[in-house]
Amino acid sequence: MKGRIAELLASRKQLVRQMPDPAIILPGSLLHRMVRCHKPGCRFCEKGKGPGHGPICILSVSLGNRKVRQVPIPNERLSEVEEGLRAFAQTRKLLKQIAQINVDLLKERKRQRQ
Numbered sequence: 446m447k448g449r450i451a452e453l454l455a456s457r458k459q460l461v462r463q464m465p466d467p468a469i470i471l472p473g474s475l476l477h478r479m480v481r482c483h484k485p486g487c488r489f490c491e492k493g494k495g496p497g498h499g500p501i502c503i504l505s506v507s508l509g510n511r512k513v514r515q516v517p518i519p520n521e522r523l524s525e526v527e528e529g530l531r532a533f534a535q536t537r538k539l540l541k542q543i544a545q546i547n548v549d550l551l552k553e554r555k556r557q558r559q
């Protein structure tokens with residue numbers, strides 16, 4: 446059916462239009478945690494009794510092989526980092542959907558030839 450192909454092409458076009466700017470994407474996830482500074486006499490970090498500093502925000506990025514890279518994120522960068530993470534998740538989701546449509550298109554075009 447020609448209609449089905451047109452439908453798939455239209456969905457694909459729409460998905461491509463929703464693609465975020467790839468220039469801003471960031472991998473990983475955000476953690477909030479207290480940290481100890483190890484400065485002698487710090488009242489926040491005393492002998493493991495104090496609460497530590499923070500919470501500070503950390504971007505945790507898996508490097509594979511069970512290795513993780515942790516990047517502290519200053520508050521003024523937080524919203525831009527969150528936007529990058531959202532853009533990455535969105536890009537992944539859209540790529541999967543577009544790839545699936547392309548598989549469906551192959552199948553549909555083959556079927557129409559028979």
Ligand SMILES: [Zn+2]
Nearest residue numbers: 482487489490
């Ligand atoms: Zn401290």
